[in-house]
Amino acid sequence: MTKIVLMLSTLLALVFANALFAKEYSVIRLGVDPNYAPFAFKDGTGTLVGFEIDIGNAICQHLNVRCQWVESDFDGLVPSLNAGKIDAILASMSVTEARTKIIDFSSEVFTSPTAMVFRADTNLDDANGKSVGYLQGSIQEAYARQVLSKQGFKVVAYADQEQVYADLVAGRLQASLQDAQQAQSGFLQLPQGAGFVLGPHIVSELMPSTSAIGIAKGNKDLKVLLDKGLAALHADGTYTRLQEQYFPGVDMYSGH
Numbered sequence: 001m002t003k004i005v006l007m008l009s010t011l012l013a014l015v016f017a018n019a020l021f022a023k024e025y026s027v028i029r030l031g032v033d034p035n036y037a038p039f040a041f042k043d044g045t046g047t048l049v050g051f052e053i054d055i056g057n058a059i060c061q062h063l064n065v066r067c068q069w070v071e072s073d074f075d076g077l078v079p080s081l082n083a084g085k086i087d088a089i090l091a092s093m094s095v096t097e098a099r100t101k102i103i104d105f106s107s108e109v110f111t112s113p114t115a116m117v118f119r120a121d122t123n124l125d126d127a128n129g130k131s132v133g134y135l136q137g138s139i140q141e142a143y144a145r146q147v148l149s150k151q152g153f154k155v156v157a158y159a160d161q162e163q164v165y166a167d168l169v170a171g172r173l174q175a176s177l178q179d180a181q182q183a184q185s186g187f188l189q190l191p192q193g194a195g196f197v198l199g200p201h202i203v204s205e206l207m208p209s210t211s212a213i214g215i216a217k218g219n220k221d222l223k224v225l226l227d228k229g230l231a232a233l234h235a236d237g238t239y240t241r242l243q244e245q246y247f248p249g250v251d252m253y254s255g256h
Helices: 002-021 051-063 074-082 139-151 161-170 180-185 220-235 238-246
Strands: 027-032 066-071 088-094 103-111 114-119 131-135 154-158 175-179 196-198 210-216
Touching: 027 051, 027 074, 051 066, 051 088, 051 103, 051 220, 051 238, 074 088, 074 103, 074 210, 088 103, 103 220, 114 139, 114 180, 131 139, 131 161, 139 154, 139 175, 154 161, 161 175, 175 180, 180 196, 210 220, 220 238
Parallel strands: 027 066, 027 088, 131 154, 131 175
Antiparallel strands: 088 210, 103 210, 114 175, 114 196
8 A cells, every 4th residue: 555655646746747847938037146257247237148148048039938037146046946936047057966966957058177266476386374265056166175175275165256256356365266268258357367377277077067057857848948949059150159259269169
């Protein structure tokens, strides 16, 4: 009897999940962290802009739906997705083994490694007395805690990337750890980035370089739609155009 009840419960759960996700989308609510230029940020008028914003809007245009952008700290995006407050996450979210256990992902949006940013005269070979900042909830957090802290660095989490850079400029941090292309095409291009350099790319299984759109576990219909939209951007040249606009001369797509 217990086995029958369990089977029925499982069946009902599957039916409920299918009913929950099987719908026609007229609006796709996309979660985004608006403090990660040039991927997503606010311009001088307060308008949300950036590479991933343009990618998301172009996908929605191809799918003939409306994008509704929902802003959040990066660390709050997965909880919002699993609570049903958003439909997907488009926020430079790397595809990791841990994340794939709790959410699904679209096909690749872009691929970019990780590197540190620091003042040109900083000697990071000596960790004594040096602090490294990173975005809370990011893949860099795992590396900072598991690797850098053991090397003797003080590692500090921040709610958004702009706060990391602010403390780096103020001297409260001696280095920041983030997506290399985000630093190269964002912070290092700004006046406050003068005097800072990008260190070598850091290769670690803790920091996979492929980013994709996060989707609620089991939402196959939305995955199919988003994959279709991404494929269309590559087919019609939109992806190449946006890539050149935001990252001139850089190939952001691995094709995997």
